[in-house]
Amino acid sequence: MVLRLALLGMGAVGRGIIQAALEKDLGLIITAVADSRSGCIDPNGLNLPELLDRKDKTGMCGDTGISAETIVKTAPYDILVEMTPTDARSGEPATSYIRDALQRGSHVVTSNKGPVALHYHELASLAKKNHLQFRFEATVAGAIPILQTLIHNLGGNEILSLYGVLNGTCNYILTRMAEEGLTYKQALDEARTLGYAEADPTYDVKGIDAAIKLVILANTVWKKNICLDDVDVTGIDLLTEEALRLAEQQDATIRLIGEIIPGDNIYRLCPRIIPKDHPLVVQGSLNAIIVRTDLAGDLLFVGKGAGSRETASAVIGDILSIRDIHAGGN
Numbered sequence: 001m002v003l004r005l006a007l008l009g010m011g012a013v014g015r016g017i018i019q020a021a022l023e024k025d026l027g028l029i030i031t032a033v034a035d036s037r038s039g040c041i042d043p044n045g046l047n048l049p050e051l052l053d054r055k056d057k058t059g060m061c062g063d064t065g066i067s068a069e070t071i072v073k074t075a076p077y078d079i080l081v082e083m084t085p086t087d088a089r090s091g092e093p094a095t096s097y098i099r100d101a102l103q104r105g106s107h108v109v110t111s112n113k114g115p116v117a118l119h120y121h122e123l124a125s126l127a128k129k130n131h132l133q134f135r136f137e138a139t140v141a142g143a144i145p146i147l148q149t150l151i152h153n154l155g156g157n158e159i160l161s162l163y164g165v166l167n168g169t170c171n172y173i174l175t176r177m178a179e180e181g182l183t184y185k186q187a188l189d190e191a192r193t194l195g196y197a198e199a200d201p202t203y204d205v206k207g208i209d210a211a212i213k214l215v216i217l218a219n220t221v222w223k224k225n226i227c228l229d230d231v232d233v234t235g236i237d238l239l240t241e242e243a244l245r246l247a248e249q250q251d252a253t254i255r256l257i258g259e260i261i262p263g264d265n266i267y268r269l270c271p272r273i274i275p276k277d278h279p280l281v282v283q284g285s286l287n288a289i290i291v292r293t294d295l296a297g298d299l300l301f302v303g304k305g306a307g308s309r310e311t312a313s314a315v316i317g318d319i320l321s322i323r324d325i326h327a328g329g330n
């Protein structure tokens, strides 16, 4: 069975999907793509090298007369792959695209944290009612398959707690401050130059991005019903070089740690002093997560939390698992 995908967003993640579809035989075709200003549709599958070339040369993937909304509502596709920018406060326009696709009878995979953090329960029940899949592995920890692992592979466990480094930009800044004695501003500027931090890094350094991931984990793994305001958040923007130096003197360092203890309703994100040999002291832009379970014991996950190919890996995993479920395979 050849799956037909409609892609919304042709930025880092969208391009990662297109590149992977060109490099590997994934058994899928891309029948529609939209970016912020244009769109293109071909029921037989778009010519992907031409698509990449057009986007590079014109900044647009297609015609200005074709919008994302047109694609969601009229293009032929089996799975909507939603990869537009995250809006943590409204979740729009992504939530409307997802809702429309599910109402139309299509599965949805998204890498966008906004709709999942704000509307998971509504969207999951709409999908269930229509016998469809709604998947979002890429929204937490990029390439690390944490959501499927916790929800399915560890399904027989009580998951007692989760601790993690969930924002690669903050981890990069903290690593560089500790290793090279850079100031916060120098490390942030370096992260921007290397493309780890956005021009406006507020979401990352104030802890909002990592806190959204805690909301997604709490609501999807533990079926809680929390929102961003329920997370106790302290970012790294006020952290001083002095604090890092003091930690160094105790053979420790500082990491921005997210924490969920579901039994006590604790959802917290704050910089923590931890021994340098602790497994959560990962370097650079890596993510790391420890989960504590009753049957499986403690598990540690480390990997790239962002990046075009790494995030595409998580999105493609979701796409292929939908194919397997609907082909009656495993």
Ligand SMILES: NC(=O)c1ccc[n+]([C@@H]2O[C@H](COP(=O)([O-])OP(=O)(O)OC[C@H]3O[C@@H](n4cnc5c(N)ncnc54)[C@H](OP(=O)(O)O)[C@@H]3O)[C@@H](O)[C@H]2O)c1
Binding pocket: 008, 009, 010, 011, 012, 013, 014, 034, 035, 036, 037, 059, 068, 083, 084, 085, 086, 093, 111, 112, 113, 138, 139, 142, 305, 306, 307, 308, 311
């Ligand atoms: N990059 C990562 O490593 C990563 C990791 C995990 C999750 N995510 C999430 O995945 C999503 C995509 O990330 P990204 O890095 O690919 O972002 P990006 O590079 O900024 O690309 C966003 C894409 O969405 C398009 N777009 C904007 N508004 C749109 C709309 N209303 N309809 C259709 N397309 C629209 C943009 O169009 P133009 O090309 O015209 O600007 C662009 O092609 C975000 O929600 C992000 O938080 C990213």
